[in-house]
Amino acid sequence: MTIKLGLVGTGTVGGGCIDILQKHKEDFKRHYGIDVELARVCSRDPKQAEAHGVSDLFTLDYHDIVNDPDIDIVIELIGGTTVARDVVVSALEAGKNVVTANKALMATHGEEVMHLAEKMNREIAFEASVGGGIPIIDPLKHSLISNEITSVMGIVNGTTNYMLTRMVDDNLSYDEALKEAQERGFAEADPTADVDGFDAAAKIAILASIAFNSRVTLDDVHTEGIRNITTLDLDTADDMGYVIKLLAIAHRTPDGIDVRVHPTMLPKAHQLATVNGVFNAIYVTGDAVGETMFFGEGAGAGPAASAVMGDVLEVARHLTLGVSPIVGCTCTDNLPILPVEDLQTKYYIRFAVADRSGVLAAMAGVFAKHGVSVRSVVQRGNSEHETVNLSYVTHTAKEASVRAVLAEIAGLEDVLRAEPSVIRVEG
């Protein structure tokens, strides 16, 4: 039995999938009895199909794939939530199984497409939507299900992790690190989705939904990016025995789900602290398994295609054996999302302020007024602009109080010289 594949999107990841098929098609037959064949390829650019030697399968119109009765599995790799949603929905409606790498789609319309798949008795698989090649969705949906998962924390955006690593290793500024990441193809011309944390937010929404058996969408995730991080923050963290990572965090608490993305100080001894460059890692804590971590390359043709083709082969295996979908939507619980204002943690906050008398006292007054207890404050000069950097580390404080501090300090006349850098301290 030959399982026929229709590929929509022939960019980096799609090209990687074609490569894997061309290299290992015979291995899949011999090892697993899975016979897959690329039947049709769609993209906006015929040259990409040509470059991979599949011009004969090419179409510009994805309807040629979703309407082809011979095609068993549609692979959606165009990304976004408009055309991609149409492709996925119409493929499922036409009775196809779907494999996608689309984190934005799954983090916003996940419930819709999973229920549609269930209704049609078809599979939708999306391992590649989080962590590139790292197996994480499959372990959460299978190996770890005897656990109550209490926490998922991940470095799930390779672009920002690369930038932070370069800022530490070679003392690059944020702008220099971003430029280098763009030149090396790790960041887009418009880096917003990465540096402002939205890419990571989509991924933690997906992971939290699976881990906690409760729907978490992109809108539920409190999201902050790395734009305000400077080398001074990284140096200070280093002095304190910490590293700074853009962490995607989801905790299960007795009151509900705490889910957020923001720059975070992690102790150097934490297993996530040594995950550098474009590598990703997801740290999962369960009530039986204890602490586990899944590490690997978070992006790139090979890793992402490994995950996509792993899903394709699994679905093809089920089709070959005549097995109906095994795992559908598992969001059976309806846990509340905790307001970020209720968060209680430690904070590192750096203010670039005017270098004049009275500022430090005024700021101390604001912290005291809102009941935010300061553990340490370090002042460092910045000769260029008559500005000094004041780096505060607080005791455990309530997010709402810290926000009140930030708002009131922002309103002080002629004090702030730049946006403060706010970094929560984990562990």
Added chain:
Amino acid sequence: MTIKLGLVGTGTVGGGCIDILQKHKEDFKRHYGIDVELARVCSRDPKQAEAHGVSDLFTLDYHDIVNDPDIDIVIELIGGTTVARDVVVSALEAGKNVVTANKALMATHGEEVMHLAEKMNREIAFEASVGGGIPIIDPLKHSLISNEITSVMGIVNGTTNYMLTRMVDDNLSYDEALKEAQERGFAEADPTADVDGFDAAAKIAILASIAFNSRVTLDDVHTEGIRNITTLDLDTADDMGYVIKLLAIAHRTPDGIDVRVHPTMLPKAHQLATVNGVFNAIYVTGDAVGETMFFGEGAGAGPAASAVMGDVLEVARHLTLGVSPIVGCTCTDNLPILPVEDLQTKYYIRFAVADRSGVLAAMAGVFAKHGVSVRSVVQRGNSEHETVNLSYVTHTAKEASVRAVLAEIAGLEDVLRAEPSVIRVEG
């Protein structure tokens, strides 16, 4: 549909499984539609059943479980290859599915029991046999199958990793570290299986079989333990920028499979180098996915039970849905096992030798005679016994030549004062 479980073995891991069932039985129904029920419990010690409140299910005779027509899944947790083999074989022959944590059984009789399961159209699952709670067998059998796996390297024995960590952190001797591990319950009274590497060898045999789609058994694994490692070796490694770990290694080469367990020097920057204490990690390299690592607790009631119950729930899910076994034996290829004598790598070798003139020259002659090129040699005195330690680091050399060097030096009259410490250098 209620899936009935028969548990054979109520020690640490068996107790952990009972705990999980008691805690999460209702969650499994609600989240996954899986209804499992512990129907019978067998062990040599009724008190263990009593301690977990399951005396009413207790039997001393495992035949009461394998012959019970109501039982769907037999969980074998007694270990070893004699009675455990009988339990597994007779359970499969009676048409039961089997979940086991038994590495020795799978590394020696794996082929037999997997073929028997296939013949009976039943499942045998053994995630807990490697790496405690870490999902590794399942990812290798599912998520990563679009790859040609080229290498699997693991810290898969928590006892020795704990000992080596304690020797580094607190400068404990081998004997002190072993004593402490025994006192804390991390090492058996007879520590042979751990410290001589056999436990790790069974695990890498299982991993290599799956990763390379080719049968590798315990006997195929060249195995050396950590008995000859001293704090001097660990300090020297540290000076060189390395850590010493007991690594289980399997490489796919164009000529066949290179599989072995031995103390290994790893660069400090390697992701495995920071895996300390009783933690385990498995580092997998594939042609598409690149480098990935799976980290977690390698032993203990919770982690091992997490893996066992993950398998149980997966099999139960299949039974509930009426799904036949999905993945059977995948050892379709028949790759040769490379003789360890053909290995080419760098070596660290420490000799404790008599403190007298002529020894260094005699040893240099032996290295030269067998064509083993020495990169550095460091001499350190040991005032106690008129002994000095000579620590050699070689350039890349052939294992057979290094063995010839070791044999010839062992034969030199009145030179060696102790067994040499031989550590291969990776990366």
